[in-house]
Amino acid sequence: PLVRKRGRIMGYEPMNESWQMAGERHETLGQYVAKTYLWMFAGLLVTFGIALAGFVTGAILYVFQVPYATLALTGLELLTVIWLSARIHKLSVGAARGLFLFYAALNGVVFSMYFLIFGVVEMVFVFAATALFFGMMAGVSLIFKLDLSGIRPLLVGGLLFLILFGLLSMFLGSFETVLCYAGIVVFLGFTAYDTTKIRDNYQIFSADPELLQKASVFSALQLYLDFINLFLYIIRLMNRNRK
Numbered sequence: 001p002l003v004r005k006r007g008r009i010m011g012y013e014p015m016n017e018s019w020q021m022a023g024e025r026h027e028t029l030g031q032y033v034a035k036t037y038l039w040m041f042a043g044l045l046v047t048f049g050i051a052l053a054g055f056v057t058g059a060i061l062y063v064f065q066v067p068y069a070t071l072a073l074t075g076l077e078l079l080t081v082i083w084l085s086a087r088i089h090k091l092s093v094g095a096a097r098g099l100f101l102f103y104a105a106l107n108g109v110v111f112s113m114y115f116l117i118f119g120v121v122e123m124v125f126v127f128a129a130t131a132l133f134f135g136m137m138a139g140v141s142l143i144f145k146l147d148l149s150g151i152r153p154l155l156v157g158g159l160l161f162l163i164l165f166g167l168l169s170m171f172l173g174s175f176e177t178v179l180c181y182a183g184i185v186v187f188l189g190f191t192a193y194d195t196t197k198i199r200d201n202y203q204i205f206s207a208d209p210e211l212l213q214k215a216s217v218f219s220a221l222q223l224y225l226d227f228i229n230l231f232l233y234i235i236r237l238m239n240r241n242r243k
Helices: 017-022 029-057 059-063 069-087 093-118 120-143 149-169 175-205 209-242
Strands: none
Touching: 029 059, 029 093, 029 120, 029 175, 029 209, 059 093, 069 093, 069 209, 093 120, 093 209, 120 175, 120 209, 149 175, 175 209
C-alpha cells in the first residue's frame, strides 16, 4: 500500500513538519477527504452502472459464453490493481485515475453476473445496506479523528483468517456463516482504518501537490475495495440465510 505507516514510502522520504508548513496547500483537509470519497463513489457508479447495463441488455450472457471469460477478467483485474499499486509514484495523476476507473469498469462486467443471480431488487437493497454500514464506520473515523494505526496487525490477521476459512468453507458448509460475519467485521475495520489514512496522507504529502493527488487516488481505490468486499460478504450472508 501507498501509506501504511509513516517513514519512507515508495522511495519517497516525507518532509518534516516545518517543510510541510512551508508548502502551499491548495485545498483544505475537508476538501481533500471529500474529493477522495467522490472518486471512490465514481468508481462504484461505474461498476454498478456497467453491471446493470450488462444485465438489462443481456450483453453479459454473450460475455460469459466466451471460454475462460471469468478467468481472463479476474486476471486482468488483478494485474490492473497490482500495476496501479506498484507504479502509482511514477504514473501521472490522470493515468492513475484512468486505471482506477478501468478497474471499476472491469469489475462492473463481473458484477453483471450478480444481477443475474440475485436480481435487481436484492442488489439495490444490499447496496443500500452496505452504504449504510460503510458510511457509519467512515463517519465515526472522521468525526472522532481516531488513530487506528495500531489495528493494522489485527486486520491483516483477519484477512489471513478469511483466506483460511474460505478454503475450509469449500469443503465444510457450516463455516460459511462464520466466514461471512468475519468478513463483514474485517472490512468494516478496514473502512475505518483506510479513512484515517486519508488524513495521514494529507499531512504527509501536503507539500507535494502531485503526490498528494496520487495518494488520493490510491485511497479511493482502497476504500472502493473495502466497499466491494463488504458488499460481497453481506450478499453472501443473505443468500446463506435464505438457503
